[in-house]
Amino acid sequence: MKQYFIYLFIIVIGNGVLNTLMYAESQDIKLEKMVGQMVMVGVSDNNPNNPRVRTLLTHIESGRVGGVILLKAAIKTPRQVKILVSSLRHVKGPFPLLIGIDQEGGAVQRLSPEKGFQHFSSAQNVGYSFSNSEAFAMYDSMAMNLMQLGINLNFGPVVDINVNPSSPVIGRVGRSFSRDAHNVYMFAKQFVDAHHGQNILTVLKHYPGHGSSQTDSHKGIVDITNRWTERELYPYLKFSQDDNIDIVMVSHTTNYHIDDKPASLSYSHIQHHLRPILFQDDIVMTDDLLMEGISHYFSLKESIIHAVNAGNDILLFADSHYQGKDIVAEVSSIIISAVKSGQISERTIITSYKRITALKKYL
Secondary structure, three states: OHHHHHHHHHHHHHHHHHHHHHHHHHHHHHHHHHHHOOEEEEEOOOOOOOHHHHHHHHHHHHOOOOEEEEOHHHOOOHHHHHHHHHHHHOOOOOOOOEEEEOEEEOOEEOOOHHHOOOOOOOHHHHHHHOOHHHHHHHHHHHHHHHHHHOOOEEOOOEOOOOOOOOOOOOHHHOOOOOOOHHHHHHHHHHHHHHHHHOOOEEEEEEEOOOOOOOOOOOOOOEEOOOOOOHHHHHHHHHHHHOOOOOEEEEOOEEOOOOOOOOHHHOHHHHHHHHHHHOOOOOEEEEOOOOOHHHHOOOOHHHHHHHHHHHOOOEEEEOOOEEOOEEHHHHHHHHHHHHHHHOOOOHHHHHHHHHHHHHHHOOO
16 A cells, blocks of 8 residues: 555656646747747848758748848849748748838839839938829839738838938938938838838838938947937837837947947837837837847847847847858747846746737738
């Protein structure tokens, strides 16, 4: 009888341990899928049968990736893009996939005339030469092109004020509508409304304002401390008053009056200055965290942990590989380990997950 009770005790304890392990495993899977919705990576290969693309498709199916951005190298012809996008859309992941592209017009249009696509004017030309109705008509055509290809997210409009016409990344390349903040808002509104009419999501960029910059965050630190002014926030305030924001992209610009870290990694910038003017469910995302303005000064682990703790819901990585590593697996591992060690609160992940999945209901 004594042996029977010992045997029974071992079974009960063993089952308890097994159940605990199974629960821990299920929690890890749940956390991995929540983290996955926060990850957006670049697609730089134009063939869906390419090994890198196949790896990415596997990540999408398993829920480790919530969005992709089509890079210039992924664009060859209209037919090829449609096939590539179709392969991405038909992966049965847990949620619809955000499929984005930089299609602003002018110097930044990944779907370029050279590759068989329609030409669209730059923001600068629109601001100088177009009426509001003409701008809406052009952006409606742009959005329709994206919709027909299966793309559901455009990384625009640029709402930077043209404070410095010589800015190498904004003014000099015609990416700002105007020096007048209200004009920027009005033309950007035509862009957003036209895209929403075709069920395409939009991204307001580059908070807190890149128009006064003198350098390029693709290449290093961008210090806007002594040039930035609050009027650069005007478009964000107006769009928020309209409740017309899908996503806001935060730039790698640094204002030392606010924080010594770039805005994209700054809790002060995002939580104290940006979040108070947004609705609770508006999504905040980083610019590409592999840009030299970040990667030269922060390790991948540091930039990811800072970005999440700052309040970004989506982390953008424009390359699916980093230093020979699979970026998706690397990012997921870093965030999950940081949650388990207490460096990132699980509540932060849950909040971002809820915002992202709520937005995806509109797709």
